[in-house]
Amino acid sequence: MKRKKILAAVLAAAVLTGICGVQIVTKRWNVNSCFAGAYPVRGVDVSHHQGEIDWKELSGQNLDFAFIKATEGSSHEDEKFQENWRLAGETDLFIGAYHFFSFDSSGADQADWYxxxxxxxxxxxxxxxxxxxxxxxxxxxxPRKETITQLSLCLERLEEHYGRKPIIYTTYKVYRRYIEGNFEDYPLWIRNVYYPPQLDLAGKWRFWQYRDTAVLDGYKGEEKYIDLNVFSGTREELEEYRIDSSGEQEAQIPGTV
Incomplete structure (x- = not known):
């Protein structure tokens, strides 16, 4: 009996390894599920692409937070922002509003628009x-220099107004060209829907967008998929990213993992 149990365990491990290995080779997002499970604090990010959202239904699917698209550039507001912001605020989710940075607009103007x-x-x-x-x-x-300048103006203006360093969401290519070495003291939200964050980012990222082809209940729009993310800490640590009523920090930015 003991030998059978050992054999069964070995076979199960081999199957899991094989599945993950195939997913790595084919670059399917599924491989991330093998690693994202280590981070129990989960969330989504949404925009008008998800259409009408039933926030009560969506929030009931093992989610802790949601980032909602608010603005883009210096003059565009997401058409679903106000509705999503109001309805999401009626749930138990931690909610945040994100800005899509334009390389073609003044950073200060973008911050003011947000x-x-x-x-x-x-x-x-x-x-x-x-x-x-x-x-x-x-x-x-x-251009690298001008982009860093305008992004700095945007981030500094937001920090000045809200009393907190904004979170930077980015991809590896953009991180390497503009973020690395220039904005290291900002909380990092990294996108990689194929593999876990690279080893040189260990201890730097706080949020990880690990999947962009998830399907959940509770929304109906032109986009059938929804993005999934994890937070590298606990719910208590996530709460430290909330802004208090005075607009000043409740606490210093938590330590990284």
Whole structure:
């Protein structure tokens, strides 16, 4: 009997290894599920692409937080932001509003647009700024020096207003070109839907977007998929990213993992 149990365990491990190995080779997102499970604090990020969202239903699917797209550039507001912001605020989720950074607009103007659109963030997560290539920017990356300058203006203006360092969401390519060595003291939200964050980012990232093809209940829009994320700490640590009623820090930015 003991030998049978050992054999069964070995076979199970081999099957799991084989599945994960195939997923790694084929670059399917599923491999991340083998690692994301180590981080129990989970969340989503949404925009108008998810259409009408039943936040009560969505939030009941083992989620702890949600980031909602608010603004883009210096003049665009996500068409579903106000509705999502109001309804998500009626759930038990930690919620935050994110800004999609434009390489073609003044960083200060973008921050001011976010502030005017989102307003006060009492009890909400600190702002997040999504910095990624769009359009043809990946093939023809914007100038490094000017981008760093404008991003600095955006982040500093948001921090000045809200009293917290914004979270930076980014991809590896953008991280290497603009973020690394320049914004190391900002909380990092890294995107990698194929593999876990690379070893040189261990101890740096706080949020990880590990899947962009999840399907959950509770939304109906042009996009059938939804992004899944994990937080590297506990719910108590996540709460330290909330902004208090005075707009000042409840605590210093928590230590990284």
């Amino acid at each position: 502030i005017r659109t989102v307003g006060e963030l009492s009890g909400k997560l600190c702002p997040a700024v999504d910095v990624e290539y769009y359009g043809g920017k990946a093939a023809d990356p914007p």
